[in-house]
Amino acid sequence: xxxxxxxxxxxxxxxxxxxxxxxxxxxxxxxxxxxxxxxxxxxxxxxxxxxxxxxxxxxxxxxxxxxxxxxxxxxxxxxxxxxxxxxxxxxxxxxxxxxxxxxxxxxxxxxxxxxxxxxxxxxxxxxxxxxxxxxxxxxxxxxxxxxxxxxxxxxxxxxxxxxxxxxxxxxxxxxxxxxxxxxxxxxxxxxxxxxxxxxxxxxxxxxxxxxxxxx
Numbered sequence: 055x056x057x058x059x060x061x062x063x064x065x066x067x068x069x070x071x072x073x074x075x076x077x078x079x080x081x082x083x084x085x086x087x088x089x090x091x092x093x094x095x096x097x098x099x100x101x102x103x104x105x106x107x108x109x110x111x112x113x114x115x116x117x118x119x120x121x122x123x124x125x126x127x128x129x130x131x132x133x134x135x136x137x138x139x140x141x142x143x144x145x146x147x148x149x150x151x152x153x154x155x156x157x158x159x160x161x162x163x164x165x166x167x168x169x170x171x172x173x174x175x176x177x178x179x180x181x182x183x184x185x186x187x188x189x190x191x192x193x194x195x196x197x198x199x200x201x202x203x204x205x206x207x208x209x210x211x212x213x214x215x216x217x218x219x220x221x222x223x224x225x226x227x228x229x230x231x232x233x234x235x236x237x238x239x240x241x242x243x244x245x246x247x248x249x250x251x252x253x254x255x256x257x258x259x260x261x262x263x264x265x266x267x268x269x
Contacts, residue, residue, distance in 0.1 A: 061154070061165030061199050071195040074156050074163075075202055077232045086225040088212070088262060089237040093254035100136060104249045107132050108242055111218065115243065119186045122168075125218035126183055129242075130169065137256035139171045139179075143264060146171055152203040167200050173263050177204045179256075180213045190220040190239060198234060201226040212259050219243040221252050 065071050072078075080086075096104075111128045114120060120128070140146060150170040154163040169181040182197040184190070193215040201224065204211040213224035223237035242249035 056160060056162055058162045058164060061152075061163045061196055064161075064163050065195045065199045068195055068198075071198045075199070075232050077198060077234055080233045080235050082235070085227075085233070086235040086237065088225065088258055089223045089255050092258075093251070094257045094261065096250060096253055096257070100253065101246075101250060103132075103136060104253060105246055107136075108246055108249055112243065115186065115218065120218055122183050122185045125185065125216065126168070129218050130181060130183055130216065133253065133256060134169070134171065134181075136253055138260055139256070143173050144171055144260070145173070152200055154199065154203055163199065165196065165200060177201075177206070177211045179259055180211070182213070182215045184215075184217045186218045188217055190215055190217045190222050193217070194222070194224070194236075197224060198226065201234075202228070202232065204228070214256075221248075223255060 065074065083090075107129065114124065114128060134140060134146070138144070147170040148168070150167045152165055152167060154165075155161070156163060167180050168183050169179075170177065171179045171181070180197060180200045182193040182200065184193045197213045197215050201211050201213050204226070207228040210225055210227045213226070215222050215224065219241065221240040221242065224234060226232065226234045237255070240248045240252050242252065
């Protein structure tokens with residue numbers, strides 16, 4: 055009999071997600087160059103907008119820890135807008151439900167993706183956020199599980215996890231054996247330049263999907 059479990063209950067550690075899906079981390083710069091090579095430039099106006107975003111975040115963060123919804127409102131949503139993901143040809147879906155079959159269909163894992171950015175039926179990015187009291191790595195196992203629900207497993211898919219203070223990017227390639235790797239951790243709370251690079255990376259992901267480079 056098929057069992058149904060919540061992803062948040064079944065996947066809590068990297069060991070969980072690696073064992074259930076056979077994930078292998080590829081620590082090779084050639085596997086995930088998209089976060090650090092040939093990044094698009096951003097304009098002075100975009101930098102000014104990011105500076106405002108950062109000041110606003112720091113202002114609210116100074117009063118204490120922020121809940122997940124506040125992180126989404128103050129940081130994530132403005133970043134996605136600046137990156138162009140709210141405009142054509144992209145679509146945004148929030149709290150998107152996913153079902154994953156594991157153990158040869160003996161188990162169903164269900165969950166909800168915080169934010170899903172897609173272009174036609176190709177997933178551009180899955181975003182998972184946590185409140186500021188939790189490490190950014192807390193969201194990593196669940197984000198990897200969600201990325202496995204990509205309807206185009208023959209193409210790479212990107213993820214972003216954040217707790218507001220830190221931001222981490224993920225790349226997953228399924229193939230015969232699911233593989234993933236991570237960017238370095240960006241800390242916009244400590245430097246405006248960190249947020250500039252985050253926007254450049256988001257723009258790069260968007261460019262890849264709308265070009266032939268990802269196909």
